[in-house]
Amino acid sequence: MEILEILLSASFWAAVVRIASPLIFATMGELICERAGVLNLGIEGIMVVGAFAGWMAVYTGTDLWTGVAVAAVAGMAFGALHGVLTVVFGLSQHVVGLGVTLFATSSTYFAYRLALPEVTSPPRIAPFEPLALPVLSDIPILGPALFAQTPLTYLAFGVVGVVAWVLYRTPLGLALRAAGENPAAVAAQGLSVTGLRMGAVIAGSGLMAVGGAFLTMSAFSSFFFEMVNGRGWICIALVVFGAWRPGKALLGALLFAAFDAFQIRLQQTAIGEGLPYQLFLMLPFALSILALVVMSRRASVPAALMMPWRKGER
Amino acid sequence: MAPATAAPVVLRLEGITKRFGTLTANDAVSLSLGAGEVVALLGENGAGKTTLMNILFGHYSADEGVVEVGGLPLPPGAPRAAIAAGVGMVHQHFTLAENLSVVDNILIGTEPLWRLRAGRGAARARIAALSRDFGLAVDPEAVVASLSVGERQRVEILKALYRDARILVLDEPTAVLTPQEAEALFATLRRMVAQGLSVIFISHKLHEVMALASRVVVLRQGRIAGEVAVADTTPAALAALMVGAAPAPAQIAPAPAGPARLRLRGVTTPNEGARPGLRGIDLTLAGGQITGLAGVSGNGQGAIAALISGLARPEAGSIEIDGREAGRGWSARAALDAGIARIPEDRHGTGSIADLSLTENAILERFTRPPFSRRGWLDRGAARRFAEGLIARHDVRCPGPDARIRLLSGGNMQKLILGRALSGDPGVILANQPVRGLDVGAIGFVHAELLAARARGAAILLISEDLDEIMGLADVIHVISAGRLSPGFARGTKTAAELGVWMAGGGFADAA
Numbered sequence: 001m002e003i004l005e006i007l008l009s010a011s012f013w014a015a016v017v018r019i020a021s022p023l024i025f026a027t028m029g030e031l032i033c034e035r036a037g038v039l040n041l042g043i044e045g046i047m048v049v050g051a052f053a054g055w056m057a058v059y060t061g062t063d064l065w066t067g068v069a070v071a072a073v074a075g076m077a078f079g080a081l082h083g084v085l086t087v088v089f090g091l092s093q094h095v096v097g098l099g100v101t102l103f104a105t106s107s108t109y110f111a112y113r114l115a116l117p118e119v120t121s122p123p124r125i126a127p128f129e130p131l132a133l134p135v136l137s138d139i140p141i142l143g144p145a146l147f148a149q150t151p152l153t154y155l156a157f158g159v160v161g162v163v164a165w166v167l168y169r170t171p172l173g174l175a176l177r178a179a180g181e182n183p184a185a186v187a188a189q190g191l192s193v194t195g196l197r198m199g200a201v202i203a204g205s206g207l208m209a210v211g212g213a214f215l216t217m218s219a220f221s222s223f224f225f226e227m228v229n230g231r232g233w234i235c236i237a238l239v240v241f242g243a244w245r246p247g248k249a250l251l252g253a254l255l256f257a258a259f260d261a262f263q264i265r266l267q268q269t270a271i272g273e274g275l276p277y278q279l280f281l282m283l284p285f286a287l288s289i290l291a292l293v294v295m296s297r298r299a300s301v302p303a304a305l306m307m308p309w310r311k312g313e314r
Numbered sequence: 315m316a317p318a319t320a321a322p323v324v325l326r327l328e329g330i331t332k333r334f335g336t337l338t339a340n341d342a343v344s345l346s347l348g349a350g351e352v353v354a355l356l357g358e359n360g361a362g363k364t365t366l367m368n369i370l371f372g373h374y375s376a377d378e379g380v381v382e383v384g385g386l387p388l389p390p391g392a393p394r395a396a397i398a399a400g401v402g403m404v405h406q407h408f409t410l411a412e413n414l415s416v417v418d419n420i421l422i423g424t425e426p427l428w429r430l431r432a433g434r435g436a437a438r439a440r441i442a443a444l445s446r447d448f449g450l451a452v453d454p455e456a457v458v459a460s461l462s463v464g465e466r467q468r469v470e471i472l473k474a475l476y477r478d479a480r481i482l483v484l485d486e487p488t489a490v491l492t493p494q495e496a497e498a499l500f501a502t503l504r505r506m507v508a509q510g511l512s513v514i515f516i517s518h519k520l521h522e523v524m525a526l527a528s529r530v531v532v533l534r535q536g537r538i539a540g541e542v543a544v545a546d547t548t549p550a551a552l553a554a555l556m557v558g559a560a561p562a563p564a565q566i567a568p569a570p571a572g573p574a575r576l577r578l579r580g581v582t583t584p585n586e587g588a589r590p591g592l593r594g595i596d597l598t599l600a601g602g603q604i605t606g607l608a609g610v611s612g613n614g615q616g617a618i619a620a621l622i623s624g625l626a627r628p629e630a631g632s633i634e635i636d637g638r639e640a641g642r643g644w645s646a647r648a649a650l651d652a653g654i655a656r657i658p659e660d661r662h663g664t665g666s667i668a669d670l671s672l673t674e675n676a677i678l679e680r681f682t683r684p685p686f687s688r689r690g691w692l693d694r695g696a697a698r699r700f701a702e703g704l705i706a707r708h709d710v711r712c713p714g715p716d717a718r719i720r721l722l723s724g725g726n727m728q729k730l731i732l733g734r735a736l737s738g739d740p741g742v743i744l745a746n747q748p749v750r751g752l753d754v755g756a757i758g759f760v761h762a763e764l765l766a767a768r769a770r771g772a773a774i775l776l777i778s779e780d781l782d783e784i785m786g787l788a789d790v791i792h793v794i795s796a797g798r799l800s801p802g803f804a805r806g807t808k809t810a811a812e813l814g815v816w817m818a819g820g821g822f823a824d825a826a
Contacts, residue, residue, distance in 0.1 A: 169430075169431055169432060170427075170430060170431060170432055171423075171424075171425035171427050172427040172428060172429075174414075174418055174422055174432060175422055175427060177411070177418075178411045178414060178418070178419075178422045181411030181412065181413050182409060182410065182411040182412070184405075185410055185419065186422060186423065187393065187409075188371075188403070188409040189393070189422050189423030189424070190372070190392070190393035190395075190396070190397050190398075190423060191422070191423045191427075300413050303411070303412060
């Protein structure tokens with residue numbers, strides 16, 4: 001009965017959408033990279049960079065949207081680093097990605113200490129406020145869940161539409177997908193595989209950073225270490241879960257968020273009394289792995305994912 | 315130097331030289347092409363045909379020489395410039411993205427990238443018109459992965475035509491086609507030529523060259539070995555130009571059956587999707603003979619090859635080697651230990667590992683045994699000596715034993731695989747499509763090696779879709795159709811037409 005109560009409450013669904021938002025940004029970012037043939041394991045670190053850069057920008061006096069832009073640009077810089085190493089030099093995407101994550105994370109902490117040497121508890125900023133859309137937000141349950149969110153959440157859903165449109169409806173998207181399927185086919189048409197993949201990695205990394213910025217600028221109002229907490233890795237799984245399609249990846253993000261919101265509430269019920277809370281924290285991950293197994297059986301991986309492209313090689 | 319052509323010259327290659335490391339793939343090659351002309355570029359594998367065309371198309375930059383289209387030089391290494399100048403290329407290995415639709419594949423790169431919508435509607439209409447005009451039937455909405463090889467080639471040609479190609483380069487277009495598909499392709503090409511397009515046609519099949527081209531340029535070891543009008547030459551003369559000497563006529567005496575080396579008894583295998591499994595077949599491979607397995611591809615040849623090479627176990631029935639039954643432990647390792655040599659059908663996929671060196675590929679079947687492995691350590695010296703021996707004995711043209719095998723042409727790769735398979739003096743040899751895609755010289759080499767092994771007493775199973783090859787080489791011929799095996803026919807007792815009836819399923823006891 002308590003479970004039913006949880007599932008029928010507007011606050012539960014609002015939490016689902018809120019928790020999903022950063023995942024949606026980062027998942028779309030990763031999806032763009034992978035569709036072009038580059039696995040971007042820098043995602044975790046780039047989210048940390050975004051979380052810090054956006055927050056720091058606002059803390060030093062810019063407005064919130066400029067902060068988002070600063071976060072995106074910072075993420076793109078690390079994306080460019082990833083791209084130069086994996087696309088231009090053709091190095092191992094696994095090693096480079098993990099390296100970028102470590103480098104991005106540690107340089108963020110370094111920058112944090114440089115900027116705030118004497119602070120024990122991180123300063124707060126004024127985050128994005130929820131923006132209730134007129135009329136729509138009055139719909140029962142759905143209204144407060146979907147239409148009383150912060151502007152960044154609306155942006156996240158908008159990004160899914162844009163990514164889907166670009167990938168499937170524009171010549172650029174076609175070229176990008178082809179670069180991830182068979183770079184030789186792209187090169188044979190005289191397009192630059194390097195350019196396309198670099199572009200995808202940089203743009204995708206920008207989105208990942210905005211996902212990170214959501215955490216400091218919308219979900220919480222402050223930056224602290226470990227705040228990204230594996231969300232980047234979840235997004236990698238969500239891309240697979242979504243079979244490299246934006247719409248399905250969006251569903252995956254919502255599903256994961258639902259598990260997460262559900263376990264928090266479950267802990268406070270009678271069921272949660274006797275059980276260690278770590279068990280509940282585990283729940284969304286365990287269920288995600290299960291869902292991944294079920295869903296991604298027949299997913300078609302971009303055929304050239306993780307395959308470096310070198311021009312003029314036999 | 316070049317025979318005068320009446321039509322204006324649309325393409326000129328002048329003094330093209332290209333080196334890969336120590337290998338000179340093209341050495342001062344010059345070539346011209348007139349409007350509405352079909353020039354065949356003929357040569358053995360590794361003669362430098364594909365390299366030359368990749369230079370024309372801008373995939374490689376030439377070390378020396380110029381490419382001129384319509385009198386204007388093309389910038390080197392720029393495929394976009396080649397496309398803009400009206401050069402279209404159909405690569406031997408198709409450059410299609412398999413998970414995308416036909417329309418998507420054709421559209422890649424044809425529109426400015428920064429547009430909000432792809433012009434699908436107009437594109438579809440144009441593709442339909444081109445399909446109709448040139449007889450290139452293909453469903454534009456189909457995903458490429460679902461298309462047959464012949465259909466994929468049509469998509470490649472459509473791609474070139476969609477970009478207004480005036481010069482079409484086809485790299486061994488018939489290597490992957492059935493005879494019927496090849497005929498349809500030739501009809502298409504003739505239509506193109508009639509409309510003023512020019513074609514460069516790379517091949518090593520002499521009869522195709524004679525049927526289609528007006529002029530032939532022969533490459534040998536990176537140099538032009540000759541240039542003749544088709545009207546003034548014969549297949550034999552062309553073959554001589556290609557390999558440098560006239561090949562010996564193939565007249566092979568049949569050999570008597572020796573002791574049975576390998577026997578399949580009542581073997582049944584499960585169906586694989588649409589492909590039928592084997593239905594209780596009996597097959598005996600006798601020593602000192604070549605047993606030919608004829609049939610249309612996909613009728614169970616793969617299942618027999620998998621059984622003999624140890625990649626599969628029979629569902630029912632047994633495999634016997636030299637009278638001993640191979641039990642439940644039958645595996646690829648057991649097959650090797652039993653002295654079965656394998657020449658796999660797919661030399662790139664299962665026959666070799668592209669990014670390993672020739673040395674490593676040469677010892678692939680034996681690296682866990684002496685002399686290559688001593689107390690768990692790889693003896694690199696022994697491996698290298700073995701590889702060098704193979705390279706020398708089998709005339710494998712390569713930069714050296716340390717080169718990655720992907721740098722080799724198909725023929726040279728096959729020579730190495732053949733050498734590897736035959737070096738242990740095996741009792742049973744499984745030769746699955748051993749000459750597919752090879753040129754005249756390499757085919758002769760492979761056949762000579764198989765005949766030499768026959769003379770040494772080996773039992774050879776030759777699986778081929780080329781009936782001429784089977785009828786010319788095999789002492790006993792079986793036909794496989796829908797998982798059923800015909801009785802063995804001695805060479806010369808059945809005509810091609812009679813075997814064709816069996817291939818179509820006639821003659822079997824349960825035939826309708």
